[in-house]
Amino acid sequence: MPRFTHVLIAGTLILLHYSAQAQNIFSSPYSVYGIGMINNRTSSMNRSMGGVGIGVQDDFNLNPLNPASYGAISSPITHIYEVGLYVESNKYQMSTRSDSKSTGGLSNINYWFKFSPWWSASAGLAPFSSVGYKINTTRELGAASNVDYTYDGSGNINQLYLGNSFNIVKNLSLGVNISYLFGSITKNETIDLSNLSSVLTYENKIVARKMDIDFGLQYRIKIKNRALVLGVVADDGLTLRGTQKSALYDQNADTLTNDTGDKLKYKLPASAGFGIGLHSKRSILAADLKFENWSSANFSDQELTFQDTWKVAVGYLYKGNPNAESYWGLASLRTGFYVQNYQLKIDGTNLPLWGMSAGVSLPVFDGKSAINLTYSYDRLGTTTNNLIRQNSQKIMIDVVIRDLWGIKRKFD
Template identity: 30%
Template sequence: MTKAQHGLNSIYSAFGIGDLETRDYSRNFGMGSSGIGYRPLGYLNEQNPASYSGLPQMNFMMDVSIRGQYITYQGNNISQNAGDLNFKRLAVGFKAAKWWGVSAGVTPFSTIDYKILSKQYITGTGQAVQGVMTGTGGLNRAYISNGFSINKNFSVGVSTAFLFGPKEISQTMGSDSIVTQNNSYTFKPNFTAGAQYSAKLSKVWTLGLGATYRFESKMKLQNKVNIVNQDATILFTQDETSTYFTLPTEFGGGLSLSNGKITWLADYRHQKWNGLNDKGTGYYYQDGERYSTGIEYALQKKYYNRTYEGMTFQAGFSYTKSPLVINNTAVSDKSGTAGVSLPSKNGQLRYYIGVEVGQRGTNANGLIKENYVNAVFNFSLRDIWFLKRKEL
């Protein structure tokens, strides 16, 4: 059985390279993490690297996001809960030229966090002891993204990312103080291309269309086995044969419709997992899909005949068909979101709070159903840089 202790602690993170991140922890969060077809002026949108061509000139932007999470786990003879607080995003961006926007950042790409308790039998005795397996780690994504304006309506972009991180699995038997550690590490570049088209439908309404394509990456996992005692002293270590895991191509499309006050977004993403990676015991991969949509309403303020964005309010929904199939049962995730953004008095800072309530998995066929609440806190700095002073 599984038993929640801390953090995400999801049994679904025990497969492959962990629990893949599908959410965007910027201001897109409250709109179902949609944004492929949107080119915002006031924040950094990594959903589509082409969007950075729309960053305002002489502005430097920085985003920091953290997430608080509370989960209830339900299954056969299981009723547990857990909560945690994690860093989720650090990003900076600026306009390098009139036609060129740049952003760089780091964010989690996958998470491994689980604990499994099971009965194991000692050979020749028939005596049962409790086995404990814990998994931690996951991949991080560090990236540099560039967006280029081709003309006033069309832009393209590319995100160059580096996926890196450890996968650590520890096993103990009964009261034995000896721990067997199976550790893996990988480092692999990955690329995502994007395009956006934006045009006026009327004097006030603007339509945005976007598309993205993430290229396939075959990751080499360098494996090592350590046997350690309770004092963390290594008693034995050995390098194992490297294994491989293929991250599939992903394509996505999105649209936006905005008049400055009201913005509506909708996205679709598809991951080509089918036929990739070997089937494991009791599980395999199928193509994954994600649908999302959201709406935002922005209050506006006028200052010296110029219009500025005030408070904003958001609502959204998302549905994800996970590529992971366990015991011939597909794993799905559905959630509703809401968010609010508030400017500081001087306008340089914005404070954002997003909330998500959802459910993942099922109780059928020995699986675990997760009911969760996520709260995202985002702080955005927007400062004027590169401004040349004129001497009188």
């Protein structure tokens, strides 16, 4: 690999470390629950195709959604390096008012390489969950009325992963991702007891130091000049720990009492998914169905109603013409759509969740690498029963650098 690529990787790792500490100043009011908004480990290809990938094999792009796909990338590609950034605009609507916030940062870093013709690997960093909110409200407390409450939270849990893909027999591959989760999330609940000249604060802190593992399998069926790829993924879930502390302060911020509090447990669900992809020379049409057993989840600090979730996603990729003489003939186009039921029911109300995306991959460096541009729109929640509907628009840019041997692609 060229020296500049090694420098770029090292620099991005440093930037990602500091960005992980600072980003998600504001993400979603729904991140008040549990460990916040949970994210999938993805690449730019997955995000621009509506989040599909379980049954996708591409010889030019990474697909972390199913580790069995890593072996589909073949010679003459020897290395792939990908880093992504995003800018997000969120609008929050209630039945009587609305608000808007923006955020942004690094979305992922992925690096693919090959040990042998039958063993491929991928490593990277990506967000696992994020918390960012500040909510002010007035409630009754005992005989007192109009007591001011403030809820605020921030932080991230990130995942460092190493994935491996093995070609077991012809057309059958097995993959495994081993992830290390790290980071912290802090949530505070502050009660302003003005009549007692004091402030009561509860602090909930989650510190993640946890290993996780997930598996994938893919089988390729040749159909004349096309191929049908069937894929499955599975994860048995995990448990994270936390602590809850409480403190009573006077108006001068002097501590009156301090309690170390209870140990907390966050049990996250097992999941399984099935995907199918129809592959031709220049296109991929794919669909995923994923199940998450959220009814078995448990957060010891919050009384929440969880429900099992089903996610359906459909995506399309046009690869472009590798022999095109013009620049735009080499460009790759992607689009996709997903819908699922959210894992929480609040006050007996379901929270709809759906989204769509579209993107273009523009070749650079004589066609060896690419700049990927993606736009996505997501909607979560409802204004029914005084709840919040969150509309999110995101623009993402991913830089993909590939080392290839023996190929020179031409364009004007």
